Amino acid sequence: MRTAEHYFELPLDHFGGDGETITVFAREYVSADHSEEAAAELPWLLYLQGGPGGRGNRFPALGGWSKAAARDFRILMLDQRGTGLSSPIDRNTLPLRGNEQDQARYLEHFRADSIVADAESIRRTLGAAPWTVYGQSYGGFCALSYLSFAPDGLREVLITGGLAPLDGPADRVYQATFRRVAARNAEYFGWYPQDREAVNRIARHLRETPEHLPDGSRLTVERFQMVGSFLGGNTRVDALHHLLEDAFVGTPDGDRLSDSFLEQVRALVSRAANPLYALMHESIYGQGEATDWAALRVLQDHPEFRPDVPAPLLTGEMVYPWYFEQDPALAPLRPVAQLLAEKDDWKPLYDPERLAQNAVPAAAAVYSDDIYVDRDLSLETAAAVRGLQVWETAAFHHDGIADDGEAIFGRLLNMARSQSD
Incomplete structure (x- = not known):
């Protein structure tokens, strides 16, 4: 494989801030089976990992789902804000923000809505057409936010073990x-x-x-x-x-x-x-x-x-x-x-009305016995997203893509592509 590192200066607050920026890092993975010229023409796939709070995967080699994806895509592996090389947050860095109230206000900008806004800014900076998003676990939650707030940036959405409930508590x-x-x-x-x-x-x-x-x-x-x-x-x-x-x-x-x-x-x-x-x-x-x-x-x-x-x-x-x-x-x-x-005034993470009118091809794997993302709540959400195709299986648990990621990715991609044929 070949890799390239990308750093982006993006707004801390995409929704009306004072101009403060943070650094967001992403690594590009391309199969060496593609020449550099051919790779430049491949469509992008953005991978959103699980979490919250986990940095993007560091691949020593392409394998599993990434091997399958790299046949047809350039993969962009995002360190979601606050993780990895993206203005990381921990007990050492957070006090730079000031007192405890200042730190809490800072962290309000590190949820899925801001991650989606980062992704859209990055897509436009790269000059990419609407791209494919693959979300695992919490990455699937982020993908639902993407469908809610920036569907024009999406070609198709694939989700594994990550259909969040659309409302509380x-x-x-x-x-x-x-x-x-x-x-x-x-x-x-x-x-x-x-x-x-x-x-x-x-x-x-x-x-x-x-x-x-x-x-x-x-x-x-x-x-x-x-x-x-x-x-x-x-x-x-x-x-x-x-x-x-x-x-x-x-x-x-x-x-x-x-x-x-x-x-x-x-x-x-x-x-x-x-x-x-x-x-x-x-x-x-x-x-x-x-x-x-x-x-x-x-x-x-x-x-x-x-x-x-x-x-x-x-x-x-x-x-x-x-x-x-x-x-x-x-x-x-x-x-x-x-x-x-x-905190009792969190902003909505999803737009149920827009999801009910969704036109982006989407497919999701729901694991029947998942102990982290409940099957019944997942199916409730799936029914609320227009056109979302579900593959429910008891063959895998939450980390299914670690066991047979190549087959799972291929199946979901085919399901999503069948909607646009």
Whole structure:
């Protein structure tokens, strides 16, 4: 493959700001099968990754969906604002904005509506015709915003595991996903019944014995429960068993958690690499009302996930206030997170009337057992978008494109193209 790096100076506030700009980075990927002259004539595909708060993928080589896409497209991989090389936000950079209120106001400009405005500015700067957008997970949420506010910039839209509810409150999202995660726990422990006791043993141990991750922070039961992120995978779910099977080692002080286990858990529970995920996560469901720690509120209806019960279930994507107490990368950001949770005047992220009149060819994969983006809510949204074709499948979980991205991409592209034939 060949790559090219692009930097763009774009408005912080596309909707009436004072002229302040931020830097937005994107990397272009082109298959070496195309000559430079032929590649220059290829149409663009913009990939919007999951998140919020994750930088664009860094490909060591084209493979899976990107290999399939590169046959017919130039791929533009966007570092969404605040991530990667796009004016990154973390505990070190955010204080440059001023006090906590100033920081919270700054972060208001880092949701899907601003990401879409960035994309349109970039498309025009590149001189590109309406392009194809491929959105995975949160990238699919952004694609729905694109269809709402800038459909003239779109040739077609492909979405995998990313059909967001078009209205609130955030509570309905977590009511659905808590049920999905509970069912996935039951399925997993049915495959590996010995792991039910392994999880219980680790939880008991953490209540009685201080254990610390390599970054020096304490591993609590609630942080350990975050290894449930493996449950959202198709083949990746089995890696959870491999993590648990060698958790303990014998020491002069009795059984302790191994360094290998603690290092693997650190990589799963730390938000040092993507602090925006924790800061902005509930805001992606905020439309005119405060989210106010919706996941914590809904947790009260699902006590089986509480860390103090004898056999706690493993958790999913939910974000809780204690993240900002126990994670060193997030602790300095706790006051800002609280201000964002209390914000009650979020702008709409979607335009239901325009979506009901949509004329852009669009296709979406909905995963029947997705623990992150609920199937029922996804189908509700799909029915509200005119012309959106849905492929529902139980063959994959949320990260389906990591397992068979080439086939999934090809199927969705064919579905979208059939609408314009």
